[in-house]
Amino acid sequence: MVKKTNGYVSSAENAVSSSQVKGTRETPDAPALKTEKQIILMIAVLAGFITPFDGSAVNIALPTLAAEFRMNAIFLSWVATAYLLSSAVFLVPFGKIADIYGRKKVFLYGITIFSLASLTMTMVDSTAMLITIRVVQGLGSAMIFGTGIAMITSVYPPGERGKALGIYITAVYIGLSTGPFLGGIMTQHLGWRSIFFVNAPIGLAAILLILWKLKGDWAECRGDKFDLKGSMVYGMAIVSLMYGFSVLPDIKGASLIAVGIIGTIIFIRYEMRIPSPVLDISLLTKNRVFALSNLSAFINYSATYAVTFLLSLDLQYTKGFTPEHAGFILIAQPVFQAMVSPLAGKLSDSIEPRLIASAGMTLTTIGLFFLTFLSETTPVWYMIGILMVLGIGFGLFSSPNTNVIMSSVDKRFYGVASGMNGTMRLLGQMFSMGIAMMIFAVVTGPVEITPEYHTQFIASLQYAFSLFTIFCIVGIFTSLVRGKTLPVNHSPKNGDYHNAGR
Numbered sequence: 001m002v003k004k005t006n007g008y009v010s011s012a013e014n015a016v017s018s019s020q021v022k023g024t025r026e027t028p029d030a031p032a033l034k035t036e037k038q039i040i041l042m043i044a045v046l047a048g049f050i051t052p053f054d055g056s057a058v059n060i061a062l063p064t065l066a067a068e069f070r071m072n073a074i075f076l077s078w079v080a081t082a083y084l085l086s087s088a089v090f091l092v093p094f095g096k097i098a099d100i101y102g103r104k105k106v107f108l109y110g111i112t113i114f115s116l117a118s119l120t121m122t123m124v125d126s127t128a129m130l131i132t133i134r135v136v137q138g139l140g141s142a143m144i145f146g147t148g149i150a151m152i153t154s155v156y157p158p159g160e161r162g163k164a165l166g167i168y169i170t171a172v173y174i175g176l177s178t179g180p181f182l183g184g185i186m187t188q189h190l191g192w193r194s195i196f197f198v199n200a201p202i203g204l205a206a207i208l209l210i211l212w213k214l215k216g217d218w219a220e221c222r223g224d225k226f227d228l229k230g231s232m233v234y235g236m237a238i239v240s241l242m243y244g245f246s247v248l249p250d251i252k253g254a255s256l257i258a259v260g261i262i263g264t265i266i267f268i269r270y271e272m273r274i275p276s277p278v279l280d281i282s283l284l285t286k287n288r289v290f291a292l293s294n295l296s297a298f299i300n301y302s303a304t305y306a307v308t309f310l311l312s313l314d315l316q317y318t319k320g321f322t323p324e325h326a327g328f329i330l331i332a333q334p335v336f337q338a339m340v341s342p343l344a345g346k347l348s349d350s351i352e353p354r355l356i357a358s359a360g361m362t363l364t365t366i367g368l369f370f371l372t373f374l375s376e377t378t379p380v381w382y383m384i385g386i387l388m389v390l391g392i393g394f395g396l397f398s399s400p401n402t403n404v405i406m407s408s409v410d411k412r413f414y415g416v417a418s419g420m421n422g423t424m425r426l427l428g429q430m431f432s433m434g435i436a437m438m439i440f441a442v443v444t445g446p447v448e449i450t451p452e453y454h455t456q457f458i459a460s461l462q463y464a465f466s467l468f469t470i471f472c473i474v475g476i477f478t479s480l481v482r483g484k485t486l487p488v489n490h491s492p493k494n495g496d497y498h499n500a501g502r
Contacts, residue, residue, distance in 0.1 A: 037155045039213045041164050044148040045171040046206045047111050050199045051141045053175035054118065055083055057183025061192040068192075069127045081243065082131050086138025087145070088238050088426040093231040095146035095419025096278045100224050102217035103147040103154065103415060108210050110143025115203025121196035145422040150414035153406040159349050161407065166345020166399035170338045173398065177308065177334030181327035220412040227278040230271055234278060237263030242427060245434035249441050253434070279416060289408040290417070292482035293401055294424050296361065299475035300397055301428025303468040304364060306436040307371070307390065308333070310461055311383065318376050318454050329380060332387040333394070340395030345403065353400035353407075358479040360396025363389055365472035371465040376454055397479075404482070432468075439464050 058065075059080055065071065071079075098106040117136040124130045149168065156164045186194045237260050244256030271277035284291045308330055315326040348356050367389040374383075402421060409417045443460040444453060 036214065037160075037164075039209055040151050040155055041167060043107075043206045043209050043214075044152055044168050046202055047107075047114075047144045048148055048168050048171040049175040050202050051114065051144055051175065052172050053179045053182070054137065054195065054199055055080075055087075055141070056176050056179030057186070057195045058083075058179075058192075060180045060183040061187045061195060064187055064192045065130070069130065071127050075127050075131070078131050079134060082134040083138040083141070084426055084430060085239055085242055086135045087141045088242055088423055089235040090139055090142035091146050091422045091426070092234060092416060092419035093146075093226075093278055094143045095150065095415035095417070096221075096231075097226060097415075098143075098147045098150060099221040099412060099415035100226060101222070103151050104210065104214050104217045106143050106415075107147040107151060108207065110140045110147065111203050111206050111210070112140075114140030114144060115200050115207070118196040118199035118203065122193040142419075142422070146415060146419040148418065149402065149406060149421060150418040153414050153418075154411065158407055162344075162348035162353065162399060162403040163342060163346035165402050165406070166342040166348075169345070169399045169402060170341040170395075173341070173394070174334055174338050177337070178331065180308070180312070181331055184327060220414075225276045227271075227274060227276055230267060230274065230278045233263060233267045233270060237261075237267055238423070238427075242430045245427075245430040247434075249438040279420070280413065283409060283413060283416070283420075287408060289482050290405060292478050293405045293408065294420055296357070296397075296475050296479045296482070297401055297405070297421060297424040298428045298431075299471050299478065300361060300364065300394070300401075301425050302431045302435070303368060303471040303475065304390065304394060305429040305432035306464065307368070307468070309433065310436060310464060311371075311387075313457075314374065314461060315383075317457065319380070329384060330387065332384050333391040336388050336391030337395040337398075340392050341399050344396045345399035348400035348403045353404045354479065354482055356400040357397045357404065358476055360393045360398070360400070361472055361475045361479050363393030363396065365393075365469055365476060367393060368465050368469040368472055372462050372469060374461055374465065375458060401479070435467060436464050439467075 062079060065079060069075075094106055094110070114137055117133050117140055121130070121133050121137070124133060149165065152164050152168055153161060183195050186192075186198075239260075240256045240263055241260030244253045244258075244260055247253040247256070268281055271279055271281050284294075311330060312326050315321045315329060321329070344356055344360065367386050370382075370386050370389075405421050406414065406417055439460050443463060444456045
């Protein structure tokens with residue numbers, strides 16, 4: 001039997017491993033499970049920080065890499081793109097593999113692969129080897145992100161889940177946001193290899209905790225057949241879409257996006273016909289809460305990811321700040337985001353998460369709207385104030401929205417839901433940068449940003465922030481119309497999560 005807590009079927013049932021005696025009752029308040037939950041959250045936070053930190057910190061080291069390996073612009077772009085593409089391709093498939101064979105197992109393999117690849121990066125001696133290891137890092141990152149949120153959701157019941165997800169997401173976005181700042185300091189004083197070396201001891205700590213403390217494996221789809229053919233079609237479609245975004249507005253970019261859309265249609269039609277799909281399409285067609293929550297996440301990332309990049313250029317080119325000083329200013333956003341995200345997650349356990357996430361999207365829209373008035377004479381205090389608003393807005397949106405995504409599906413789909421959430425993040429990031437690059441290409445042209453071109457540069461920023469504001473207005477709508485999520489005092493019957501929002 002499984003006890004109920006706060007009216008829900010407790011996720012403690014997920015923590016009962018095959019090594020435990022069948023029929024043993026374990027409640028979420030039992031000391032052993034409480035300790036296990038804390039260990040899982042600690043492990044997820046460690047991995048949740050180093051993977052996005054690595055992905056964003058390396059961007060600041062690209063000029064140094066280019067000088068050492070004498071890379072041209074194309075090869076240099078692949079240092080970042082290879083990591084993102086590899087992560088996106090494997091996220092959903094490894095989420096499904098984790099549901100079948102065990103989330104702890106896939107997470108352990110993922111953190112091991114990522115840590116070893118990071119250590120190997122400190123010893124690379126050629127461009128080809130560097131890009132190859134970045135692909136392997138992306139693979140490990142996908143295994144981590146495809147299972148980390150799923151493991152947290154498996155052991156934390158709905159009354160506690162939002163707070164735990166808020167803490168985890170705080171770690172993820174601190175990694176994303178502080179990566180360029182800390183990466184710049186490390187590259188300048190310790191060399192670019194230090195960015196990757198720091199991952200090894202943190203990864204080793206997570207591995208030891210998993211082997212020492214975790215007993216459960218959380219495999220609710222054990223016995224299902226893995227859909228290899230569908231995964232390959234999915235991978236090709238994702239590669240076409242993401243790489244297409246990265247080379248906009250070139251005609252090749254538009255062509256690749258078209259191929260990706262066609263591949264996505266083929267994938268959906270195929271998945272609807274097989275008994276054990278890698279992605280159950282009914283999650284998108286019959287579960288409105290899940291579908292619109294993921295769409296809202298994509299919109300939010302699309303509208304916000306390029307903001308730090310654009311403001312960094314503005315602070316350095318038109319305001320004359322050094323990279324270090326610009327980093328100190330830009331850190332205002334992740335600081336406020338880190339403060340708000342755990343509180344927002346905790347609130348989403350007692351207040352309808354849809355409303356909190358929508359309020360966050362609204363604040364983000366307001367912040368982006370005020371950025372459309374940016375000029376060469378805009379004072380720094382104005383920009384810091386907007387960054388604070390954006391940090392609060394993003395903090396209010398992210399953890400409640402993730403809580404909704406994970407709580408809207410049956411536990412059999414936790415891995416896939418976690419993978420989809422990560423995929424929306426990566427697609428949104430690539431789309432956001434693609435839009436920014438396209439606007440620069442059209443408005444500024446292929447020129448170095450010198451004082452004579454500052455007018456066109458500022459115009460590009462204003463166009464980008466205007467478009468991102470429109471994105472977020474649409475995001476407010478998709479967030480609000482997703483439908484009500486189940487309150488914490490509701491006891492769902494088997495399958496209610498999956499059917500929520502139909």
